[in-house]
Amino acid sequence: MKGKKRFKFSLSSAAIIAILSSIVLPTSIYAADENGEDFSLTIMHMNDTHARVEPLPNMVTAVKEVREQKPDALLFNAGDVFSGTLYFNQFQGQADLALLNMMDIDAMTFGNHEFDLGSSENGHASLSKFIEGANFPFVSANVDLSADPFASGRVSNTFTEEAQDSTVYDGMVKEVNGEKIGIFGLTTEETLMTSSPVDAQITNYKAEAERAVASFEEMGIDKIVAITHLGYDSNPAVGNDLMLAEQVDGIDVIVGGHSHTQLNEPTVVTTDENGAAKDPTVIVQAYQYAQYLGELDVNFNEQGVVTGSSGHLIDVTQKQADPEALNTLSNYKSEVDAVSNQETGAIAQKPLTNPRLTDSNVSVRANETELGNLITDAMLVKAQEKMPEVSIAMQNGGGIRAAIDQGPITVGEVITVLPFGNDPAVVQLTGDEIKQILEYSVRLAPEESGGFLQVSGMKFAYDSTKEAGSRIVSMQVKTGEEYVDISPDKSYYVTTNNFTAKGGDGYEVFAQAYADGRVQDLGEIDWEQFRDYMVEDLKGVVNPVIEGRITDLLGADPEPIEPPVEEPNEEDPVTPDPNEETPDPDDGNDQEENPGDKPQEDPKDDNNPTDEDKNNQDDKDSTPPPSSQNNEGNGSNSGGSIVKVSDDKTSPAYSGSKLPNTATNMYTYMLAGAVLLAAGVVIFIFKRKKAKA
Structure with a gap:
């Protein structure tokens, strides 16, 4: 099995014991040391707060309470402080920093959103200011800011035992109760695609993690913590925490972020990527938006191997806000409140309701809504700006939280509609997977479901009277100005919010796509997309x-698409019966116009569900053409194939044109032949009578 890399010294009895102990099964390794705990470390952790400044006074209280019980506890921040609310738009991280500085953070790594302003006029000036004002150090072994014109002066590309605040290191050492802890950071390479790092260099997570572990071991450090913004189980193409734990030996604890994963208790990885046993690696992550503070207790034996751990998440919303922190927040909140009333420049031409069945016959969680269409249109257009191949947008109805009043739309209204600040993502799905997703979306209809999907770039019909799982009747994707059937085997790119993309609301198909690495973060914020689109x-x-x-x-059958008019074929003429009477146009037996006699018109009123149903047919030839239908009861001779032509335009035989010349000529020839035959018979009889006489 894999174990810690050991230092250069002669084999002592302790080393021999360590070697022997490394042979046992992982379950034995991850048991308490028979001689008692050699060293216990407490780690507090937070991640992906995304400018949620208002819960931070509560977080300050939670941190203080842990330290009252465990004064030596470390506190790590796994990134993505930037972007998500008006606090960031107004203060670009300074409001957050004022409160983070009250928590005595030991180290922070960079999230992808820390680089959101890199391509702006001022580049990473706001990030540099954030670093300079921090009373804690930063670590990231695979991010190099030394070429950035703003932040370069705060960079030290080293592994240091003397870390200083307001400085960026590859890694640092923290001493706790006489034990040295190696701490390094990693940031997802997806940042290159989802954000704007510009002059920041971001290199391979695995190679840099191996370098970090080797550097610490050379320094004689055998307890190593990685603060990562890779995601717990995110896109394997760019790496994640589970992969890091399996691939890089020597990491004891991973404090993670990026995927907004709620790990209520630690995950412990005891096998490598090949399934072979390895020393345990403990992974923790504390969800999102400053809702939780994570607390982990981890035990090490004398060789620096993890022997046990326990952890949980502290709900900070249940804590009283720290008074001093509240006072600090008030300096920023008043300005944010004022900005929330500012107009975006967009004007709602009518009220855009967000109906629920409690006060309406329709619901955002059970029916298409105008506001749902607006939001998904915004999602689709903005996703296509980054990935033109995206063709469909989906938004869970439960994520649309408020209405928009008629008139000028304020920033506050936009945020109230989409208050979660979710990251939009793009998912690659097959047509069959889309069908499964839609089946799940409408499984409870006509009752409400928070997972009911509003859509753009597509349309679909379903039957709520059918059994759940077998309700989708048709589905099309918009191609140009037309809708075409979605093919089960074809791949489509669908944008949705990261909550849904990871399987939120119970979407197993999305969860599987996420596990397969078919989900890509767009590096945007949903409410900002919405505002900018309008x-x-x-x-x-x-x-x-x-x-x-x-x-x-x-329960109604979808209306068939009407086949085109079939013109008479001159090679198979329709011959009139001279003995056939012309049917009375007022005869009660006459039928209404045959659906097949008139070409299907392209519906112009998209609000008409009947027209919509017509466009949702897979088989355009489902109605037999008139020439193949039984003509009994429509004035035809039941014993022959001759149909009387009528001027009655409601008659099924009416074609809108005169009888072909070939039919007219044939009639003339037959009549002349009959006359000649009759004359011949008369002459023959006359001659016979004359001969007998």
């Missing part, structure tokens, strides 16, 4: 309508 793409004129994107057939 202002930039709609030019401020906001007037969405119901378009029939989602249709519940309610």
Whole structure:
């Protein structure tokens, strides 16, 4: 099995014992040391606060309470302080920093969103200011800011035992109760695609982690913590915490972020990527938005191998806000409150309701809504700006939280509609997977479900009277100005929020796609996408309508698409029966116009569900053409194939044109032949009578 890399010294009895102990099964390794605990370390951790400044006074209280019980506890921040609320738009990290500085953080790593402003006019000036004002150090072994014109002066690309605040290191050493802890950071390489690192260099996580472990071991350190912003189980193409634990030997604890994963208790990895036993690696992550403070207790034996751990998440919303922190927050909150009332520049042409079945016949969680269409249109357009191949957008109805009043739309309204600040993502799905997703979306219809999906770039019809799981009747994706059937085996790129993309609301298909590495973060914030779409793409004129994107057939058969008119074939002429009477146009037996006699018109009113149903047919030739239908009861001779032509345009035989010349000529020839035959018979009889006489 894999174990800690050992230092250069002669084999002592302790070393021999260590070697022998490394042979036992992982379950034995991860048991308490028979001689008692050699060293216990407490780690507090937080991640992905995303400018949620207002819960931070509660976080300050939670941190203080832990330290009252465990004064030597360390506190790590796994990144993504930047982006998500008006606090960031207004103060670009300074409001957060004022409160973080009250927590005595021991180290922080960079999240991908820390680089969001890199391509702006001022580049990483805000990030540099954040670093300079921090009363804690930063660590990231695979991020190099030394070429950045703003932050370069704060960079020391070393592994140091004398870390200073306001400085970025590859790694650092922290001493706790006489034991040295090696601490390094890692940031996802996905940052290169989802954010704007510009002059920041971001290198391979695995190679840099191996370098960090080797550096600490050379320094004689055998207890190593990685603070990562890779994601617990995120895109394997760029690495994640589970992969890091399996691939890089020597890491004892991974304090993670990026995937917003709620690990209520630690995950312990005891096998490598090949399934072979290895020393345990403990992984923790504390969800998102400053809702939780993680607390981990981890035990090490004399050789620096983890022998046990326990951990949990502290719900900070249940804590009283720290008074001093509240006072600090007030300096920023008043300005943010004022900004929330500012107009975005977009104007709602009518009220955009967010109905629920408690006060309406329709619901955002059970029906297509105007606001749902607006939000998903924004998602689709903004996703296509980064990935043109994206063709569909999906938004869970439970994530749309408020209505928009008619008139000028304020920043506060936008954030109230989409208050979670979710990261939009793109998921690669097959047509069959999309069908499974839609089946799950409508499984409870017409009852409400928070997972009911509003959509853009596609439309679908379902039947809520059918059994759940077998309700989808048709589904099309918009291609140009037309809708075409979604093919089960074809791949499609779908944008949704990261909550849904990871399987939120119970979407197993999305969860599997996430596990397969088919989910890519776009590096955006949903409410900002929404605001920018209304202002930039709609030019401020906001007037969405119901378009029939989602249709519940309610047990009715979808209307067939009418086949085109079949013109008479000159090679198979229709010959009139001279003995056939012309049917009375007022005869009660006459049928209404045959659906097949008139070409299907392209519906112009997208709000008409009947027209929508017509466009949702997979088989356009489901209705037999008139020439193949039985003509009994429509004036035909039941014993022959001759149909009387009528001027009655409601008659099934009416074609809108005169009888072909070939039929007319044939009639003339037959009549002349009959006359000649009759004359011949008369002459023959006359001659016979004359001969007998």
